[in-house]
Amino acid sequence: MTRPAISLRDVHLHLGSGRARVHVLRGITLDVDAGESVAILGPSGSGKSSLLMAMAGLEPAGSGAIEVAGTPIGSLDEDALARFRGAHAGIVFQSFHLIATMTALENVAIPLELGARAGDPWQRARAELEAVGLGARTGHYPAELSGGEQQRVALARALVTRPDILFADEPTGNLDGTTGEQVIELIFAAHRERAATLVLVTHDEALARRCSRVVRMADGMIVSDEPTPGPRRRKAAK
Numbered sequence: 358m359t360r361p362a363i364s365l366r367d368v369h370l371h372l373g374s375g376r377a378r379v380h381v382l383r384g385i386t387l388d389v390d391a392g393e394s395v396a397i398l399g400p401s402g403s404g405k406s407s408l409l410m411a412m413a414g415l416e417p418a419g420s421g422a423i424e425v426a427g428t429p430i431g432s433l434d435e436d437a438l439a440r441f442r443g444a445h446a447g448i449v450f451q452s453f454h455l456i457a458t459m460t461a462l463e464n465v466a467i468p469l470e471l472g473a474r475a476g477d478p479w480q481r482a483r484a485e486l487e488a489v490g491l492g493a494r495t496g497h498y499p500a501e502l503s504g505g506e507q508q509r510v511a512l513a514r515a516l517v518t519r520p521d522i523l524f525a526d527e528p529t530g531n532l533d534g535t536t537g538e539q540v541i542e543l544i545f546a547a548h549r550e551r552a553a554t555l556v557l558v559t560h561d562e563a564l565a566r567r568c569s570r571v572v573r574m575a576d577g578m579i580v581s582d583e584p585t586p587g588p589r590r591r592k593a594a595k
């Protein structure tokens with residue numbers, strides 16, 4: 358029996374202070390196997406992004422236990438968390454989060470600065486941009502790229518460290534249908550071809566059904582957790 362890639366036990370998270378304090382995650386228990394693809398659905402404000410942030414070590418949980426890739430991330434300090442993310446997690450956000458003063462190539466190379474890695478970082482960053490179809494845009498700044506191109510740069514940045522888990526928070530929320538579909542295809546290709554575990558937050562039921570499992574949230578809690586029927590269902594071998 359292998360350990361799950363992600364394991365949460367009774368995780369609680371509060372955000373804000375004073376009257377703005379919100380009990381955002383209210384007892385989340387969840388296991389995600391290596392190579393699985395999990396969609397997280399739920400109404401706005403139900404805690405989907407917060408759950409993703411907690412799993413990716415971007416938001417420390419108030420209580421409960423979170424283990425990701427065999428690491429209990431609750432016990433890590435900021436530096437160790439950054440190293441943990443560099444080694445295991447690729448993260449894609451709805452609003453790209455690229456650094457405006459850096460070119461596409463520089464943005465993609467950023468995660469490679471953390472820790473020694475094999476190979477030339479610029480070559481790896483360039484290869485990752487080519488893989489998302491942006492080999493001709495390496496010298497462009499984010500403002501010189503379309504929304505879909507910016508999101509593909511963000512995806513290349515998330516994948517350049519060869520993460521075993523890819524976290525995506527409404528990665529197509531700011532893109533039109535066709536452009537969004539291209540980004541989704543690239544995300545699922547990364548999931549399949551690299552056997553990366555995928556956790557995908559979305560409002561799109563059809564997109565969610567492409568994952569092997571759908572977890573629904575409401576009011577900071579998981580209200581259902583079911584495998585997806587149908588041919589798209591897959592659980593990649595690791």
Ligand SMILES: Nc1ncnc2c1ncn2[C@@H]1O[C@H](COP(=O)(O)OP(=O)(O)OP(=O)(O)O)[C@@H](O)[C@H]1O
Nearest residue numbers: 372373377379381400401402403404405406407408
């Ligand atoms: N810094 C904060 N301080 C106080 N409350 C917060 C903070 N950040 C988020 N919240 C609250 O936490 C709840 C969950 O937010 P979260 O962003 O996780 O929701 P979501 O499910 O991702 O919603 P959406 O679909 O709109 O992105 C919301 O009610 C929100 O108002």
Ligand SMILES: [Mg+2]
Nearest residue numbers: 405406407526
């Ligand atoms: Mg959100």
